[in-house]
Amino acid sequence: MKVYQTNEIRNIALIGGSRSGKTTMAEAMLFHGGIISRKGTIDDKNTVSDYRDIELERQGSVYASVLNSQFEDCKINIIDCPGVDDFVGEVITALRVVETAVITVNANNGVEVGTEVGFRWAKKTDKPVAFVINQMDHDKANFEETLRQIKQLAGGAVTLVQYPIEGTGFSAVIDLMKMKMLKFPVGGDAPEVLDIPADEQDKAEELLNVLIENAAGNDESLMEIFFDKGTLTEEEISRGLKLGIINRGIFPVLCTSAKNDQGINRLLEFIKINFPAPNEVAAEKTTDGKELICSKTETPIAYIFKSTIEPHLGEMSIFKVYGGEFTEAMDLLNPNTSSKERLSQILSIAGKNRDKLERVVAGDIAATIKLKNTHALNTLNVSKNSNDIVAPTIYPDPKFRTAIKAKNSSDEEKLSAILTDMKKQDITLQVQYSKELKQIIVSGQGEQHINVAKWFIEKANKIEIDLFPPKIPYRETITKTAEAMYRHKKQSGGAGQFGEVHILIEPWTEGKPNQTKYPIRGTDEYPLSWGGKLIYNNCIVGGSIDARFMPAILKGIMEKMEEGPLTGSYARDIVVNVYDGKMHPVDSNELAFKLAGRQAFREAFKNAGPKIMEPVYDVEVMVPADRMGDCMTDLQGRRAIVMGMDSEGDYQIIKARVPLAEMNKYSTSLSSITSGRGMYTMKFFDYQQVPVDVQITLLKAYEDQEKDDE
Ligand SMILES: Nc1nc2c(ncn2[C@@H]2O[C@H](COP(=O)(O)OP(=O)(O)O)[C@@H](O)[C@H]2O)c(=O)[nH]1
Ligand SMILES: [Mg+2]
Incomplete structure (x- = not known):
């Protein structure tokens, strides 16, 4: 496989609502790049991205898949993310290493919870965003309404670069940068480029003006040209657009049918021309705050952002090169674990497909296997050259805790080995043996997240387990x-x-x-x-x-x-x-x-x-304003003390102190109260005395248990 240079690389994450078509889109992108010769589908369970047993069974992504495609001389690394909020860890993993987030929106449903959550994380991580309105082929596709909702979510930076021609099903779009009509051939492939029909001319010009103004607004020199000549060339628009995308001043909107392979070719071209290359965005930093310049002439340094456990291969480490270049057989040093490693192979990966590379340069993403003591979030340096450590990605604290036990005590050892492996490939899954509670506690981002863990243990590893609420560490x-x-x-x-x-x-x-x-x-x-x-x-x-x-x-x-x-x-x-x-x-x-x-x-x-003290947490809940009342009632039922309130857009933020004992399954309740829109975080605050009635209940429970044990 060809070695791509930094300016020939684009890294994107596909994020957004569940079932909006991210995986299908990734498949179409790989097909166009010639990486696969036949397109798989979700229904046929043969996509490159959703290849794991659990994903085939659920017919949806659980883990982010690292894939790659190409367009002309450009390599496009694609990280296809799950859309369900419980797997948000994968979205955070992906956003860390890409330059641009592509948020797919289902044209039938408009903006969904997953769209909001994806957009929120892109904002938090300060990533450029492009929206792709997908499923345009559908009978119920509503482009205008979907666009309106996207604008409501993301504001004035939302800028159309294409729009579909109405009334013909989805067979053509007007492309404003080209000022041409792109007509999609049946069965996919590159579109036919035609003149804009006379009856679309006015609308196209009007929207082009908006695009030009937004593009010029990001660059003073373009603004001058615009005032001078009253318009900009395609290249000039592109220059302004790219700057706008980089500083989140423009969120371009495109439209596609991933399933019918319409608009994908143009999307890839758009990514190549208008999305930033890895060296065109803010530099990554080390733990000491040193900037890592993304260039192949720098000292080699790479960051392992993800590990997966692959059948027959063991742990595969997926990394992004933050500086310099890496070649096969290099001696490496992992400064996090002080472990000496060897880069036995460099692999370009797309799901199960793996291609060997002889070298990989700054900005690119690749994988390797057989590292001895190196895991996700570690840095790889070239042996002894440097002790720089890439600042590790920060993940949200777990929200859902459960105690876990093998039904058959002879399975205990096996269970703990499985949990150790699972933890390696799922950074937001935490496993801890509590000596105090004498329980294994597994915690994650929500009930579905834990259910995936359960699936692995029970179905993939054939061990029967019980999950139950963990004991509370009273004092x-x-x-x-x-x-x-x-x-x-x-x-x-x-x-x-x-x-x-x-x-x-x-x-x-x-x-x-x-x-x-x-x-x-x-x-x-x-x-x-x-x-x-x-x-x-x-x-x-x-x-x-x-x-x-x-x-x-x-x-x-x-x-x-x-x-x-x-x-x-x-x-x-x-x-x-x-x-x-x-x-x-x-x-x-x-x-x-x-x-x-x-x-x-x-x-x-x-x-x-004597008194019993219980752990109390600082909980911050973000709820849509219209669900505020229900959310408060629920919190009061949990002995919460409200410490303050705030608002952010359409959301209310409630800050409360809640005893851990009352937080069992809170993520599930909040999700049902808010139809999945609510979010929360929790952090240990302190130990506080339990109320008298709770103390009496706890004392009685202990007495009964002691009697049972006698
Ligand atoms: N009609 C239509 N269906 C699509 C399109 N893209 C995806 N789908 C279907 O929508 C469902 C969810 O797609 P998937 O790619 O798994 O979505 P993801 O959850 O965002 O990865 C599958 O049944 C796809 O076949 C599209 O452009 N048009
Ligand atoms: Mg998917």
């Missing part, structure tokens, strides 16, 4: 002082056991002086791995307990801190003063004091106004 603490003593005594037969401990416990607060009614002879401060502290004061007078037993008492207390007396959760923020006790000349030993310490602590804790 226990005390609110007042309390004393307790415990005597551990066992004297049946042989050697006995004896230990007696008297303690006073107090709540600990940061900054409060460490003092108690007993004289402190020694103090130790233990920061706890689960947050908060334990202060251990030795207040023993007159040698009532030997110093050598003090660590054993602490050990007993710690055991109870790890499995708090109320609900078995971690306890925190407590001062323990050991002020008295008794020993037996023969029977006292460490075990006896450990048990005495443990029991004394448990007794004191119960009398010290």
Whole structure:
């Protein structure tokens, strides 16, 4: 395969509504570029892009597929993304490495949730956007209405560069840059270029003027020419258009039928001429803020933006070259893991199709296999040359958590291996074994995201699993002082056991002086791995307990801190003063004091106004204004405290604090309240005391569970 130079490369992401035709469009683009000789379809389950079993079964994309096509001397790398919001991680992955987002809009449905979500992410990542109104062949296609909705979504920057001729089905468009009519031959291929019919002339000229004004508006020198001559040449329009596209001052609109292969050839040409090359947009940065100049003469540096696990090949790493050029067999260094790697092969990929490349230059996208310790979001440098690390892509925090367990305990090991593999290719899927909860917690972007994980485990790997709501990591603490003593005594037969401990416990607060009614002879401060502290004061007078037993008492207390007396959760923020006790000349030993310490602590804790604390999250919800009331009612049912409100366009933003225990399946509820338009983020805020009624319920649940365990 040919080696393309930086200025001959265009990188695009196909994003937008589910079922708007992204995958079909990618297929048509590959067909036009001669990458495939036969076009597959979604119905026949043979597209290049949706080749994974799960995608064939769902008849829709789940993972972004990296593909490539060409137009004349230009290589067009295409990342075909899933449209469902739960797979937004793939959209973010793609937007990171492309210069332009192509948002497909279904001409039957107009702007959909997926269109809005796609546009929002393109805005967040500051990416240029072009809209393609697809499915124009459909009986119910409504170009004008769809265009109106796109303008409503994206504003005045929306600029037509083509429009369909009405009344003939979809067989021709007027192309404003060319000022020609493009007539589509039946069965696809390059359009016939004809003069604009007389009855379209006025409309075409009117729209051309809008296009020219928008194009000139992005470049002062063009503005001058425009004022001088009253018009611009095709080349001049193109120059202004490209600048406008780059700085998001223009969102061009084209129209196609991906299924019938109409308008695709012109779309590819438009991409080549008017979309920015990788070196024509803002430079990427390293973690130190250094700009990486996209040129093949720079030091080679590449960024792995995605990994996939391919049958028979193992982990495939897909990368974009941010600087320099890479050749086969190069020695590499991964500065993230300090791992030495070798670029055994460079592959140009399109779904399952792979072509070997001997080199790949700045701006291009390619893949490699057999890297030892390199995964998504890592940087590859040429051996020892540089320690620059490309700033990794930032993904939204997970929104949906579930606990997972193999139905058959003999599958546990296999399950954890599968989860590790899944995590490698799905960056927004998080898997964590919680030692505290003794559960494996899987979290992702929504219920559908988790269901895909479930599908892989159950269908592809044949392991039966249960999913259930995760336990909540509660904390226990005390609110007042309390004393307790415990005597551990066992004297049946042989050697006995004896230990007696008297303690006073107090709540600990940061900054409060460490003092108690007993004289402190020694103090130790233990920061706890689960947050908060334990202060251990030795207040023993007159040698009532030997110093050598003090660590054993602490050990007993710690055991109870790890499995708090109320609900078995971690306890925190407590001062323990050991002020008295008794020993037996023969029977006292460490075990006896450990048990005495443990029991004394448990007794004191119960009398010290114990309370349960729960994790509370800062939640920010974005809802369409007309669903605000329902959304508020739902939040109130979740014990939310509203902290503030804001608005953004047609959306309201609610900021609230919500206990984690109440956030179970929130993404699913919000989605149903807002018909999929709502979005939210959540971040841990702090631990807060649970209300009395909740505490009572939790205590009872723990008691019942303890009884069951007995
Ligand atoms: N009539 C018509 N159907 C289309 C067109 N493009 C895609 N489709 C159909 O719409 C459905 C969804 O297409 P797909 O490419 O999977 O959409 P994606 O979810 O955006 O990737 C499939 O049944 C396609 O055959 C088109 O231009 N015209
Ligand atoms: Mg698709």
